[in-house]
Amino acid sequence: MWNVDEVLEKLKAKGYKLTSQRRAIIERLCGRKDHPTAEQLYNELKKDYPTISFATIYSTVQLLAELGYLQILTIDDKKSHFDPTPDMHAHFLCQGCGKLEDIEIIPEEAEKLKSLCAHKARIIEVFIYGLCPECDKG
């Protein structure tokens, strides 16, 4: 898992400006295990940055995705979820309650998946749809 300074270094090295908004977004994402949407981030950041905008959030998040620090998940067809954990894992979406969870993939398995594809694979995503134990009961 990356830390804030590491990402800021990289941004500087690539010639991007270190604005307070970018810092705030990176701090907000650092170490998270959940998968916030743009709206969620916006609401959280608004407390400290009342004027922050969706434009800034989307642009920063795209920047982080390009640098490999997060993935923009399209598992939910309504909105994007941001996943700041770079090591490969699968995602489970409960079709009952909409809960989104991480599922571990052993590295060996991940390697096999990568080798499936003759082309140069940059990113692999595994999405599993189903019912979580609670929704399965009801």
Place this chain on the structure above:
Amino acid sequence: MWNVDEVLEKLKAKGYKLTSQRRAIIERLCGRKDHPTAEQLYNELKKDYPTISFATIYSTVQLLAELGYLQILTIDDKKSHFDPTPDMHAHFLCQGCGKLEDIEIIPEEAEKLKSLCAHKARIIEVFIYGLCPECDKG
């Protein structure tokens, strides 16, 4: 791979009406190896059904997804692609040219993926993003 009659039977059995539009959409999807978008289907169907609407296409496609005859792919964050092939396989999206390809997964591998998840898995999707050989060259 399913055939048209099989799907029509199932619809009838479930109490859905067999309209000419549904028939046309199912016929149009049967045996396809590509992954058309709603717009693509719309343009193709317009030739025989000049009054067909997106509402009908979307609703029929959702119905087919519920019955397990196709998957609605969210690999492309702009629009949905419909995949009428029910056997499990991965999808590759070229980030250069946007080309969408099937990647085979051996059944054994698919089973392993399913067992990753403690919950009841209905659908598994594997999306691989990268560059196709042509785009990788340039």
Place this chain on the structure above:
DNA sequence: CTGCGTGCAAACTATTTGCAGTTAC
């Protein structure tokens, strides 16, 4: 000082929805 980044609002676009007319059964 210079240009990248931000914030606002407007634009965009794929998909969904309401409703009146139509059709399968």
Place this chain on the structure above:
DNA sequence: GTAACTGCAAATAGTTTGCACGCAG
């Protein structure tokens, strides 16, 4: 006959964009 389906148009909502201002380097 009647409930389900269709087609149109309008609504929806997440994301993107244009532009003027502000701030980092």
